[in-house]
Amino acid sequence: MAAITAEPKARKRRRKTRTKTVSHLPALVAAEFTASQIDLTPGKEHVVCPACTCWTPITGVLGTPVLVPHHTTPYHDRTPNPRRCSNSNRRIVLNTTPEAWREQMVERTEVSASVASRRPTKVLPKPKAHGAPAASQLTPVPLSAEQVRVLFRRHQERCLACKGEATDRAGQTLPCRDGERLAVTFLRLIRQEPKRLAVREFFARERRRFDREYAEAAPKREAGWAAVLPAVQTADQLRRTVPQGAQPAEGPEVPLDRMVPRQAAEQPAPGPLTCERCGTSESSLVNAVAAGWCRITRRAHCGRCAKRFPAWTRTSF
Structure with a gap:
């Protein structure tokens, strides 16, 4: 049989060590x-x-x-x-x-x-605070008698004054203002409940009538739009064919033979034109317009002299 070795145990530690024994382990x-x-x-x-x-x-x-x-x-x-x-x-x-x-x-x-001191502190994320909605974005929730009744019963269960257990120094029972206000609100809602119900039914009935009329008028709107749609499409096609800035070919011409007296006075007389600045002459109005002639202060100027003046002062014939 193998010998059983007992586990070594430490002796009671002495208060002062007076032994001269040194361990064999390296120093x-x-x-x-x-x-x-x-x-x-x-x-x-x-x-x-x-x-x-x-x-x-x-x-x-x-x-x-x-x-x-x-x-x-x-x-x-x-x-x-x-x-x-x-x-x-x-x-x-x-x-x-x-x-x-x-x-x-x-x-x-x-x-x-x-x-x-150099170690940075831990940065705590700041909670995102959502802004309060505007007054126009708030949806008011109408009070109902049932909600007020539940609040009133819950208040009665917790309030000592409503139970009659709260007294003053003279031993008199203290009234509860909150319970009284809830009771008055409950009675007011009960009294106004028939009128509120009638208003809700009226709005619901009007909403149903409006939806019905809108659905009945839908075919008429579609028929009217179908009648107008070809004309709109034709106008769009004609508008796309016209170059940008050009006058439509089928447009009416300006009636030059019937003018307002002031316009007729400003219109140059048919015949040769003479530049007020350099004295250059043109045989006809058509040639003058083709050469870039303009009117400056109601006086004819050739194209070269007209460029010396600002653009806002030049008026074409």
């Missing part, structure tokens, strides 16, 4: 620990044990520094069967002075503070 080096994993305060030397990650005192600082025998759990942990850590009595080389360790702690604290 730890204080310089390999960060400033936050070791405490070199004189008389309070501690280090984080690499095996159990518990803060462990350092004893024998003036002679052979070793880790105090300790359990694998913190000292305040009341474990029923604690076990001793494998780094108990392990040597540690204190090659870092308390002054150097303190400087590292100060630098680490300053760096942490500066990093915390």
